[in-house]
Each structure stands twice: as structure tokens, then as C-alpha cells.
Amino acid sequence: MLPDRHHRTRRLTLLCAGLFLLLLGTAAPASAHAALRATDPADGTVLRTAPRQLTLTFTESVGLLTDSFRVYDPHNHRLRTGPAEHAPSGSDTARVPLPGKLATGTYTVAWRVVSADSHPVSGALTFSVGRRTATTAAPAPGNTENPATAALYNIARWLAYLSVAVLLGTAAFVAYCRPPKTAPLRTPALAAAWTLLAATTALFVLRTPYEEGTAPTLSVSSLTHAATTRPGALLLARLALLLLAAAAVALLRSRRRRLPRRTTLGVAAALSLPLALTWTAAEHASAGIQVPLAITSATLHLLAMAAWLGGLAALLRTLQRTASDPAALPLSVPARFSRMASASVAVLVLTGVYQSWRGLGSWQALTDTTYGRTLLAKLAVVTALLLAAACSRAWTTRAVRARATAATAPARIPEPATGPPLPPEPPAPPPHPPYPLLRRSVLAEAAVSVLVLALSTLLTSTVPGRAATEAARTGTPAAGIPTASVTTIPFDLGTPGGHGKVQITLDPGRAGRTSVQAVVYGPDGGLSTVPELRVTLTLAAQRIGPLDTKVTDRGGYWGTDSFDLPLPGTWTMKATVRVSDLDQVTVSAPVRVTR
DSSP states (O other): OOHHHHHHHHHHHHHHHHHHHHHHSSSSOOOOOOEEEESOTTOOOSSSSSSSSEEEESSSEEEEEEEEEEEETSSBBBBOOOOOOOTTEEEEEEEEEEEEEESSSEEEEEEEEETTTTTTEEEEEEEEEEESSSOOOOOGGGGGHHHHHHOOOHHHHHHHHHHHHHHHHHHHHIIIIOOOOOOOHHHHHHHHHHHHHHHHHHHHHHHHHHHHTTOOOHHHHHHHHHHHHHHHHHHHHHHHHHHHHHHHHHHHTTTOOOOOOOHHHHOOOEEEEEHHHHHHSSSSSSSSSSSHHHHHHHHHHHHHHIIIHHHHHHHHHHHTTTTOOOOOTTTTHHHHHHHHHHHHHHHHHHHHHHHHHHHHHHSSEEHHHHHHHHHHHHHHHHHHHHHHHHHHHHHHHHHHHHHHHHHHSSSOOOOOOOOHHHHOOOOOOOOOHHHHHHHHHHHHHHHHHHHHHHHHHHHHSSSOHHHHHHHHHTTEEEOOOOOOOOOOEEEEOOTTTTTEEEEEEEEEEBSEEEEEEEEEEOOSSSOOOOEEEEEEEGGGTEEEEEEEOOEESSSEHHHHEEEESSOOOEEEEEEEOOOOOOEEEEEEEEEEEEE
16 A cells, blocks of 8 residues: 555656646746836837937846847838947946938837846837838847747746755755654755756756747857856856755765764755855846845745745655654654744745735736736645645644653552552553644645745746836836737728728727827739728727727828727727728728737
8 A cells, every 4th residue: 555655646746747847838938027118219109300229228127138129121121230238327228229321111129138137028119210101010030939948948947946945945854853764865855956957057058048039059159148147157156056065965975974963954054045046146036126135035035935845845755754654753853844834934924025015016916917916826825835734733733742741641550449559550652643644734735835836936937016017107018018009901892993901000009099000002912092091999898989090191191199099908990991082981800909
């Protein structure tokens, strides 16, 4: 029965790990942690004269790539621009010089930078010189995420979190809980160390392709570039720490020396702090408000998480190895872990509340942003984890009290009916520890903790609610969201040569003040001049409309710069095209308007 139970546990663990690797590998990658605050020229504006440079301002510091900006002319040809650089105002502003002469028409800018918390930011915008022409503002192929690179990077990050939790948690369990035998814990600790080394190496190799949105590649230039960035330097520091620890262990084993527990505690503490800093100094805590306090809080949060969840894995391994002989495991071991877990939970609650406030910025962001909804999911899973931990703690406390009561109870002397008094009865054996119940509870905790780590990894790759709210308040869309909505509606009057299509652009394609441009194409696909064009929008679900856009003829296209879309939703766009004094047609199509 026991081997079957171990096999079932191992299969369940592998299944959970595989499911979460699939979840992380197929999740849509978040495109930004910094949000675009403002642009000069502003998105969608029409300029009388050509600008000399393009300037983008973000909500936090950003790093520049060799191909951060791509500017396309009205004919979709890429322009030659000068090198991108930071503006004198600070590293949160990037600028690129433009050619001296720009032709009349609409230009598309695709951009990609790296936010201060190590994640790439990409998006697109448009501006026009003289007048607008038909175009679509969307990121160029080279400025979008590569699915394979993003999936591999997310999987490596989750494996790094999981392995560091097991590694540091096992060290804390051995040093504080003092299990009688540490040999069963050597295998998972070594596996965690090798996994962390491999995951960190993979993250460093994938760093440059992840930033640039390209396919996974291995080259000297990409590795050199990664080493010059702050996230890459921290990954190298993590590798150096792991190799240093491995060298120290190998040296001690060659001398056949066994480290005392106090030395183990000191070595683990000395390694854990700089190891944790290689995470917190490169992610959310390293950017935004109150950076020193945020890094301190995030480091304590990571260490407490490792002590609790990694120690939980060590306790589960110890319980499984002593299942056949419960007396071999003193009750003080789970009792000590219970105290360590309680202290870790207290630290997690305090630091988690601060980090949530810092990341959200408002209560509304809990439900209105992806970061907030992911945080709510994590809180729900953590609540389930705390309930399972409460059961484990209750069983452990009850067993400790029962054993203490049995040990201090006086021996009972029976009263004989006749004759001399009888010798006292031997004390009753202490009650058997509830290890089977505890083992099931700890297994449930370990399974839920895998989900906690997966959601924590997703949180680190999600736009913080504070940045998303600020971008929405300033009227700038979060990076990666198209800035224009283009709808093409075919029409046919039923007469020879009386067919074509109308291309209508809402710039930007979201609720609020927007501009409308419409271009009519004839049967041959070329631009067609019509005497009258009317465009209206209706939101039937809210009984709004039809709203007349009041587009006017601007010489080659029809447009207006001041049309208000009051609400997001799926609107019905109707275009009435009159091609002569007698011939006209009305056609319609749905158009999605975002918030």
C-alpha cells in the first residue's frame, strides 16, 4: 500500500506541474509594466509642418533597444531615422530624430522599449502631416511578441520561483525544525538547485530575444547585450551565487566534513538574502514609488514564501519517509514547522498588503484591471491554502497537548479489596501522532501552493493596476493596444461600375473624443471622389443613436476631428454613399469600441 501511495503522490505532483507549465506557456504575454503617458506629436494629430523628432514619455524609466522605433510613411515604407536616446528630462522619456522632409499624409510609428521592471513594452501610434490618409496604426511584425520566446521565458521564470522556494525552504526546515534524518531531503534539495541553475541559464539566454520579441536564438551578440542590462546582470549574479554555493558544498564533501546545524543556518541565511535580491531588484519593486521600501518588502515576501512553501515540501517528504515508522519522527518537528509557518504567514500578510496597495493604487483597480483580477484569484487560492494549513496546525497542536497531558499525568495506584496495596500501574503510552491526517493535509497544502506560485508568476508579468489606471486617466492606451479601429464596408448600387468599398477609421478606437476618416474606393481599387458621404453610429443595446459623425470633404477623403463616442460596446456603423444625383446606397457593419 505504501509504495502505491507514493506513486500516486508523485503522479499527482507531476500532473499539477505539467498543467501549470501549460498554463504559463500558453498564457497571452503581458506587453507592458510601464504605460505610455504622452507623445509629441500626440497620437492621431494633424500637423501643419513636419516634426523634427518624436518623443514618448512613460510612467517609469525605460531602456532602449537597437530597434526601438520604426517609422512608416503613408505608403508603408520604413523611414531612416537617427538613433533613439533618452531625453535630458530623464530616463522615462525616449526620443528619436526624424528625416528633415516628410511628405503629406499619415505616418505610423511602431515602438518597443524595456520597462524598469525588466519587461518589454510595445505599441503603435499615428500622426499626420498636412492631412490624414488611409492607414492602420498597428505594431509592425518585428515589434510584437514571439509566442515561443514568451512561453519559454514564462516557464523558466516559474521553474526558478518553484526551485528557489524548495531550496531555501528545505534549508530553513533543516536548520529550524531539526528532523532526525536529513538524508531524505538531500535529493529534492539537489534537484531544486540544479533546476534553479538550468532555469536561470535559460532566462539569461532568452533575455535578449524576450526583450526584442524575436525567436529564441543563441549568439555572442545576444549574450553580450543581455549582460549589459540590469536584469541580465542580476541573472549572472544569481548564477555566480549558485556556482559559489556548489563549490563550497563540493569542497566540504571532499574533506568529508559534516556541517553543524548552526553553520547550515548561517550559510542558508547568507545565501538566501542576495539570492532573493536577484529577483526583487529586477521586477515590480524596482520601479514606481517608494523603491527602497518596496525592494525590502518584496525580499521579505519572497523569503517568507520560500520558508513556508518550501518548508511545506520538506515536511511532506519527511512525513512520507517516516510513514512506516511514525515513532521515528518526533512530534516536535511538525510543531516547530507550525511555528515557522505562522511567522512566515504573518510576514506574507504584512508585505502582501503593502505590495497590493502599491501595485493597485485604488480599490477600483481590483476589478477593472487584469492585475487586480489576477490578485483576487491569488487571494482566493491563498485563503484555501490557509484553511488547509489551519487544519494541519490544529491536528499538530492537539497531538502536542495530548502527549504533554499523558506525560505529566500521575500514576494511578489501585485500591485492593483486601491484602497489601498493589504497585502503581505503569503510565499509559502517549497517544499516537495523527500523522496520516497531517500527511493528507500537507499534501493538499503542497498542491495548492503550486497554484499560488503560478499566479505569483503571472502577476509579475501583468501591467500593475496603478500604471494601467494612470494610462487610462491620461487618455493614453496601455502598450500593445491598437490605437485605431479600421472598418471596411463594401457597397453595390446594382449598376455597371456602381460598386466599391468605404474604409472608415476611428482614431483612437475607444470611447471618448475621436476623429473619423473615411475613404471611398471605386471598382478598380483606386480612390473615388463622391459628392456626398454620411457616416452614423448606433448602439442599439443602450438605445443610443444614430449619431451623425458629420464628416466633411477634405479633398480626397472625408473626415472630422471632433466626434464623441459616449460608451464602449459594439456599435453599428452605417455609411450612406451618393455617387450621383440619383444613385446612393446605405451599407452597415459592426464596429467594436473599447473603453
